[in-house]
Structure formats: structure tokens, C-alpha cells
Amino acid sequence: MNICIFASGTGSNFNAILKAVKSKKLNSKISLLISNNPECGAVNIAKNNNIDFENINRKKYSELTDKQYSGVFLKALKKHDIDLIVLCGYMKMIEKEVLKKYKNRIINIHPALLPSFGGKGMYGINVHKAVIAAGVKVSGITIHYVNENYDEGKIIFQKCCEVKEDDDEYSLQKRVLKLEHRYYWEVVRSLENLGF
Ligand code: GRF
Numbered sequence: 274m275n276i277c278i279f280a281s282g283t284g285s286n287f288n289a290i291l292k293a294v295k296s297k298k299l300n301s302k303i304s305l306l307i308s309n310n311p312e313c314g315a316v317n318i319a320k321n322n323n324i325d326f327e328n329i330n331r332k333k334y335s336e337l338t339d340k341q342y343s344g345v346f347l348k349a350l351k352k353h354d355i356d357l358i359v360l361c362g363y364m365k366m367i368e369k370e371v372l373k374k375y376k377n378r379i380i381n382i383h384p385a386l387l388p389s390f391g392g393k394g395m396y397g398i399n400v401h402k403a404v405i406a407a408g409v410k411v412s413g414i415t416i417h418y419v420n421e422n423y424d425e426g427k428i429i430f431q432k433c434c435e436v437k438e439d440d441d442e443y444s445l446q447k448r449v450l451k452l453e454h455r456y457y458w459e460v461v462r463s464l465e466n467l468g469f
Pocket of ligand 1: 286
């Protein structure tokens with residue numbers, strides 16, 4: 274498969290998947306990174322590894338209609354013959370036409386057990402804060418297909434971890450991130466096996 278990563282931040286999940294590609298645990302190739310933020314860590318990872326990068330954000334294309342703006346993504350995806358889109362901390366909604374074209378071929382990772390602790394505003398450290406505040410004893414990761422609503426697509430995989438009595442949001446984030454890095458590429462591999 275040709276994979277396109279969408280990322281807006283640090284890119285540690287991008288890096289973990291890239292490691293799996295490099296060590297041949299995955300047969301796929303990461304052909305493209307799309308980011309709305311040209312300054313983010315994920316862009317550096319792409320540059321350091323000779324992965325093509327496209328900076329696409331609404332401000333840059335403010336004169337375009339929504340449909341035309343979707344076209345900018347579709348053109349880049351087509352150019353690289355992309356089979357699967359893997360969201361790694363991408364902070365924007367996926368454009369409608371892209372969702373249509375890549376139905377069931379866009380996946381995301383969420384740092385909690387959906388359908389709890391998801392939806393608008395539930396990203397980054399906010400998720401772990403909410404988990405601690407709720408007093409639940411387990412958290413974890415959810416890997417799911419992406420649809421038009423935040424965090425609501427069909428769940429592919431979940432793994433849980435303990436929330437410890439003395440955890441704060443940062444210690445919990447660290448534990449959850451370990452699971453993300455451990456399992457995201459495995460889910461990509463299971464999709465490879467489906468023969469995308
Ligand atoms: C991760 O916690 C992921 O679950 C969420 O965004 C964060 C991205 O982290 N969707 P990174 O940029 O991969 O380090």
C-alpha cells in the first residue's frame with residue numbers, strides 16, 4: 274500500500290509507523306505527509322526521511338470553494354497513488370470529498386477508549402484530563418475508521434491500560450502513547466493483509 278500520513282503535531286505516531294516500515298514489519302510505503310502546519314515535528318520527520326510533504330491549509334487556499342479545496346487534497350493523494358490515509362494527530366476535519374473518495378480507507382488513533390472521551394475538544398492532553406477527572410480505572414487507545422463526525426467511525430481495534438491512583442494527565446498520556454506506538458502499525462499491517 275501507499276500510505277499518506279496526515280499530521281499536525283509532534284509526529285511520534287508517524288515515526289513509530291515509519292520505524293515499522295524501515296524494519297520491514299510493514300510492506301507498505303509512506304509516500305506522502307500532508308500537514309496543515311509546516312512548522313510541526315511531523316514535517317521534520319518527513320524531511321529527514323525524504324518523504325514528500327504537502328502543506329495544505331484553508332488559509333493558504335482561502336479563495337477556493339470547499340469542493341475546490343477538497344480537490345487540492347485529492348490531487349496530492351492521486352499524484353502519489355495513495356491507498357490508505359493514516360491520521361497521526363491531525364487537528365482538522367477531513368474534507369467531505371476526500372471522505373467520499375477514501376471511504377473505509379482513512380484511519381485515526383484516539384488516546385482513550387471511544388465512544389467515551391471523544392468528540393469536539395477531546396484532543397491531546399484534554400482527553401487524559403477528562404479521563405482522570407471522571408475517576409475511571411482504565412483508559413487506552415482506539416483505532417477507528419474516519420467518517421464525517423469526530424471520533425465516531427467504526428472501531429477497528431482497542432487496547433486498554435490501567436489508570437493508576439497517583440496518575441496525573443501527563444503520566445497517563447505517557448502510558449497511553451506507548452500503546453499507540455506499539456499497536457498503530459500493527460493495525461496498518463492487518464489492513465495490508467486485507468489486501469487493500
Ligand atoms: C496522539 O495522542 C493521538 O492519539 C492523537 O494525537 C496524538 C498525536 O501525537 N490523535 P503524535 O503527534 O503522534 O506524537
